[in-house]
Amino acid sequence: MKTNNQLEKMKRDQLSEEDDQIWVYDSSVDHKGNLPLRASTGVWKSSLFIIAIEFSERLSYFGIATSLVIYLTRVIHEDLKTAARNVNYWTGVTTLMPLLGGFLADAYLGRFSTVLISTVIYLLGLSLLTMSTLVPSLKPCDGETCQEPRKVHEILFFTAIYLISIGTGGHKPSLESFGADQFDDDHPEERKQKMSFFNWWNSGLCAGVIFGVTLIVYVQEHVGWGMGGVILTSVMAISLAIFLLGRPVYRYRAPSGSPLTPLLQVIVAAFRKRKLDYPSHSSQLHEVQSGDKFQGRLLSHTKNLRFLDKAAIVEERGNSKEKEGAWRLATVTRVEELKLVLNMIPIWITSLPFSICVAQASTFFIKQCGTLDRKIGNTFVIPVSSMYCLAAAGMIISVAIYDKLLVPLLRKTTGNERGISILQRIGIGMVFSFTTMVVSALVERKRLSHTTHPMSVFWLAPQFFIIGIGDGFALVGLQEYFYDQVPDSMRSLGIAFYLSVNGAANFLSSFIITIVDRITKKSSGKSWFGDDLNSSRLDNFYWLIAGIVAVDLCVYVFLAHRYTYKSVQKTAVGDCYDDKGPNADSAV
Structure with a gap:
């Protein structure tokens, strides 16, 4: 027979489960800053808006990238070596910019704002690119062919493609993570749907690639570069409008400051305590306590990279937890976060x-x-x-x-x-x-x-x-x-x-x-x-x-x-x- 305490605990657990089905408790908020309602926010109802704008971005990127060397040689009349070098420079900038865009999104701007700003920059680049091929005074030359294009066309053209590169840098890392944020990791059904999200995200991405290397390339070669630019600019503008329409159903995450600072704090704390002995049990390591301000999920202790565990050792100095700062005492969760990043390096290389x-x-x-x-x-x-x-x-x-x-x-x-x-x-x-x-x-x-x-x-x-x-x-x-x-x-x-x-x-x-x-x-x-x-x-x-x-x-x-x-x-x-x-x- 169950005691009164057991019955009360079962009742509390049941109420907690019912509450969890109504609200989302994963540190996200709705567009008004309140706890998101599970039934009216997130999952596929919001992620489909996000996949739509990714389709547009990949359509534009591959429509430009696959024809860039052709444009530089045929229209701007660069030799093959110079054209290839310019393509490599542009590709290199485009692949490095996401590191800056991802950092800004996580630390300061938030993912939604980063996507919005970078899409506007992207749209500006597409607009300038289109103008450079349609406006008479900005076109390479007055006739169909010319030996040397106008300088103003070259300046506008390269400005446009590097604006697109900057837009891609903020767009790519923020949009995909924002889409995955629409699913609650702590909810069994949503967690399964999240595993499918990455599959269908890439299906939308590939659909954009297919149209980019077929329809857009065909239009560029047989109708004109200007018409190709008009299509890309129009599709991007429409997808931006669609993205904004989904704002009421999105789940948002507040930026939490530089994500690199806590990792550096763990390294410093572990170095300062390098001479201490390892604790006999993980329960002796410092962890987030009830009432502490901590945004996110807590991680369990693992046995790999043990030298970092010293950062979470509480030195016997009375009320040391209150006196030791973050640069001398880290929580187990912060230590495990650094372990995650270090464990990724071999996988990245291989x-x-x-x-x-x-x-x-x-x-x-x-x-x-x-x-x-x-x-x-x-x-x-x-x-x-x-x-x-x-x-x-x-x-x-x-x-x-x-x-x-x-x-x-x-x-x-x-x-x-x-x-x-x-x-x-x-x-x-x-x-x-x-x-x-x-x-x-x-x-x-x-x-x-x-x-x-x-x-x-x-x-x-x-x-x-x-x-x-x-x-x-x-x-x-x-x-x-x-x-x-x-x-x-x-x-x-x-x-x-x-x-x-x-x-x-x-x-x-x-x-x-x-x-x-x-x-x-x-x-x-x-x-x-x-x-x-x-x-x-x-x-x-x-x-x-x-x-x-x-x-x-x-x-x-x-x-x-x-x-x-x-x-x-x-x-x-x-x-x-x-x-x-x-x-x-x-x-x-």
Whole structure:
């Protein structure tokens, strides 16, 4: 028979569960600054608005990026070397800007405000780009062709594309993390839906890529660059309006100051206490107490990187908890947050070879397309850049099959809520990237031996499609990993870390090409990279990349097997917010 205390506890638990079904207690607020109502905010009703604007951004980015080198050579009349260098500069800035944008979103502006500001900057860049090709006094020249474009056109053009780069820097890390914020990690049903969010986010992204490399590229080549700009600008303006329409149903997170400061405090505190002995039990470490102001979830203690635990040791000095500041005494949660960031470094490094494979799809794969027969029927010729849509299609198909078929089956088989772990999903994608490079090497060898007449471009379809399938596993997995496994206060920066993998891989790919070019030229007198593809040996280069991926995959499996995932405490303590939540203005 239950005692009165047990009955009262059961009643309190039941009321707490009912209250949790009505309100969202994850440190988020609604657009008025109040606790969000679960039924009327968040999940798919809000994330669909967010996916819509991501479609627009990817449409614009790939519509510009895939044709940029063509515009610089055909319209501005730069030589190929100068044009390639300008494209690399622009791509480099675009891939580094998310680190700054993610930091500002987490620390000061908030994710919604960062998305809004960066989209306006993006729209301004698209508008200037369109004006530079339509306004007579701003066009490259008065006639259809000219030997040297007007200086004002060059200035306006480069200003426009770098405004787009800045807009992308704030847009990419903030929008994806803002979309994932619409799902409550502590609610079982919403947590499952959140796992699907990253899949459908990438489906919307790939839809934008497909239209960008087909419709927009076709309009640019056959109608005009100005009309392509008008379409991109109009779609971005419409998507911004759609994004703002969703404001009443969004859930917002208030920026909490620099997310890097608490990590630095842990390092300083651990260094100061480096001579202390390890505590015999984790209960002796300092943790957030009831009544403390702490926004976010509490993390459980883990046994890896133990030297950092010394930062949470309470020195025996009477009321030391009150006297020791954050630079001398850290909580277990802050220590574990630093461990999370340090644990990510090996995963970030071992993800680079996969992204190197992805980089080949937008460079050498596309160049190969230009040497093959691209005719469909007697008249229609497939634009070179449009073959990239096969990679996007492969990603969409793999994501749909994974989300709707594999995950439900794997949940029953493994008992894992995700079906398989995040790192296992990334590893499967790496296997597909290895397969892509093997297939690419075999196809390229056949192309080099096929000298009588050009092969069909569809011989390249398998390698585009397979790398797309790999993206559906590894790229989506990396997005989920860098969002989920970073501290809650730096999720936009986490997405920026994911984006930096792709940026670093592009630079690393260029570095490998340079080294291989020098070594092969010195050893055999003939480089693998000749003046054209027919005098090159891309098949050997693809075999080299396949070997690098194979070795890297072995290291990755070892690291993934030993990896310790974020461990969130079941119950949180502390006053995360008052009755009305954080101030609405600071949240949005």
